[in-house]
Amino acid sequence: MAAAPVWSVDPRTGKQREQVAVEATAQDVDAAVRAAHAARGALADRTVRAAFLRAAADLLDEAKDELVAEADAETALGGGRLTGELARTCYQLRAFADIVDEGAFLGVVINHPDDTATPPVPDLRRYKVPLGVVAVYAASNFPFAFSVPGGDTASALAAGCPVVVKAHPDHPGTSELVAARLRAAAGRQGLPEDVVRLVHGFDAGVELVRHPLVAGAGFTGSVRGGRALFDAAAARPAPIPFHGELGSLNPVLVTGAAADERAEQIGAGLAGSMTLGVGQFCVKPGLVLAPATPAGDRLVAALADAVAAVDAGVLLDHRMRNTFVAGVAERAGLPEVTAPVAAGAGDEHTVRPGFLTVPAARLASDGVHDLLLEECFGPVTVVVRYADDAEATAVLSRLPGNLTATVHLSAAEAAGEGRGAELLAELTPLAGRVLVDGWPTGVAVAHAQHHGGPYPATTSTSTSVGGTAIERWLRPVTYQTAPEALLPPELRDDNPLGLPRRVDGRLEV
Template sequence: MGAAPVWSVDPRTGTRREQVAVEATVEELEKTVRAAHAARAALADRTARAALLRTAAGLLDEAAEHVIEAADAETALGPVRLTGELARTTGQLRAFADAVDEGSFLDIRIGRPDADRTPPWPDLRRWRIPLGVVAVYAASNFPLAFSVPGGDTASALAAGCPVVIKAHPDHPATSELCVSVLRRAAHQVGLPEDLIALVHGFDAGVELVRHPLVAAAGFTGSVRGGRALFDAAAARPVPIPFHGELGSLNPVVVTEAAAAERAEGIGIGLAGSMTLGEGQFCTKPGFVLAPAGDAGDRLLKSLTAAVSETEPGVMLDHRMRDAFVAGVAERAALDGVETPVTPGAGGEHTVSAGFLTVPAGLLATEGPHDLLLEECFGPVTVIARYESRAEIEAVLARLPGNLTATVHLAGDEADADSTGFPAAAELLESLVPLAGRVLVDGWPTGVAVTPAQYHGGPYPAATSTFTSVGLTAIERWLRPVTYQSVPAALLPPELRDDNPLGLPRLVDGRQEGLEG
């Protein structure tokens, strides 16, 4: 383990750019985790935590030109996309800083004693405390927002947890640049730089989740890689929470009435969503149930025209490119599958977008076509043409868990006063068990970072019921503790009767400490 060089590679040419690091040895990993663990007490001060997050955001903004240049060179995602991603990243850091200041994430609940109850109630005071060192596994497709300075890191630091980040091999130079910015932010606010650390190497990633001082892990990536780490986390002598975002098909159902009403618009919208970022979004709509017949034909005609106008693009690395080309070829070879626009190799280093069609009836029961119900990472989607509502229900019943599920309705179907509403409501409810976010008349790509967001879903979309996007992502790195009949002088300030920190809390069932 360790000592092997880590190279930055240009995905546009497949050539090495520079050596930026070496893979961590067992000794280096041990030293890194122990240093992070030793520094955790410094994050107990919530004011310092918030300052760290805001300072990190400011320093990233100052370094924007260099960060975007490095990320584009390693991912080919382009300056426009990366500029937006950096804004999202710094926005997340600032939003979590605000959450730390506000304090409701501590979930403080106080129940005063009541001797008249049967049995009597003791004095109980509950809040949440940080778990400890968090292992963060950077994602390939978001070199900023889901990587070194991303949501897992921001939420863990906000919770009071040091982070040791496993860099993704697709953007090691960007990772090194970003971790240097975060560590500089820690230094500027008077916190130990060891609170934030970076390691490289596959073996280091496996050993990281096994380290006895690592208390939890966050992962965004493939089902295969995430499941291996999830199993390793569970197999430890002391298992730890593993919050993994793995794979998602993100099914879409287009009703016959919706296709008849706006087939052209749906086709154009689907094309834009499935090809966004070369189809490398975790929320890409990869499977669509669309009607057979004239309305469905119009939708496919619109989709064909829009996808055909998409230029070949570069994927994040050549391994992913090869997997995409092989995956679409295997799917296209299945009986009954057609390719109105053939996806695959667009050139020596690029891929071309396309889509497949298949009769929905072939997916209603187990068989070789089950491959079409698995995610294919890249700019492709599968259109299953249904003949009846029964076929929709049969296929939906066979889908795995997803991050999102979408239904497109005609205007009158969504009207509670129309005769079509009961069927539309039932269809919407049939999607709820399949996904963590359910959409009507929209497209799932684009995940707003808001307090109400939920980015997760039934397995294999995620390995836990927590969100990895939005302010409640902080809950992954905390655990509740209740103090019973503890003298006031021994209580943390957050739990004392006089509420010296002015925190929101629930006292005997009533909310206190909220302004307005």
């Protein structure tokens, strides 16, 4: 039986563009993983590893026009958005190269023998080593930053782990082009090109997470798909860490005082955030608590004006479009739910943005409206009108884990008056990133960034963005009373690699 073809599809028309690959068989996946596993030793040299990451960024930069054009043809995300995303991806690769050069991520800790301690301390030397082959599952909505060359791949390679990427079916042509450049960058640095492998197909993704030589996995996608892979990773004879980003409502709470001060500004800002990228950001604000006051009415009116002015847009594929249209209709049909601006189908290829409103009392306790507490992927948000602080707190208490949570405060509340600090503490258990007077769309690549959150936002406590994302693909090991001549150079007393480390409790930089 011939392998199924993989087609590149234009979401603006729904028509096939070209066949770019075939779906990988179980034998293909096995060959890819074994080749990556065989190449892992070549990544041991940190200097070469860092040079590889920079070379990958350079090759992606050089091919910018071709890559952006292909990604736009497959995703309809637009040249401007994709150019920025590719720049972010290249920055991320270079940032991880800097982290590899610095070496602090190795977490070197040395304790010399101390017979006076209780109990006595022998010679102990600890650092972190790469897990092995990492499976990366590409995202639909970020063909660069969360796909083949994205944060999971960059951080895994930085840790010294080869990767096998399962391409997303929404941008297979882009995936092939990018993977070719990553492999070429490896070759330029004298590394085996097999430190990066690419496979296509749903069945390939399942085979990949089950392969005995795969040591960890990173995923960005739906709750349903991510949970199935997470369960498969846990059910293996030797379970592996599965770092999945699954879904998020990203709640926003607007205090009454904040609405009094700047209702129109908040309404317009919300419109811009929830329609950005046709609502296809994982950090889109999907549920907003606004006061049921005249100021709250002004906020809703400003939101309606701004959203009504946004043109219909194309989602990443027609399946997502159909799911969005059906999901909005089902939510709009719930009791006491209104649609000041109706979201739904535009023409046969587009969707119109909009939003729904519902009294907080309906969400605070009954199960009839629980659908509103689930993410609806696309340009729609739910505005929950609360009568008092107790109603707002009751709704927040029913929310699942999220990537972000936001509070908009008045100037006095931000200065420490009123409930500002209390609200911040109330939102902290809900999310991995808590914002004040901002919007969650836009995730900076920085050392202090955390892009993760309680389940179902993610399946672990780690981040997929920022320098600490590298920690997902490492494990600590301690050598006890090992002769100096046998130790890895990272753990020797003379510190030949010049690494930051902690020795006998003192930090040495």
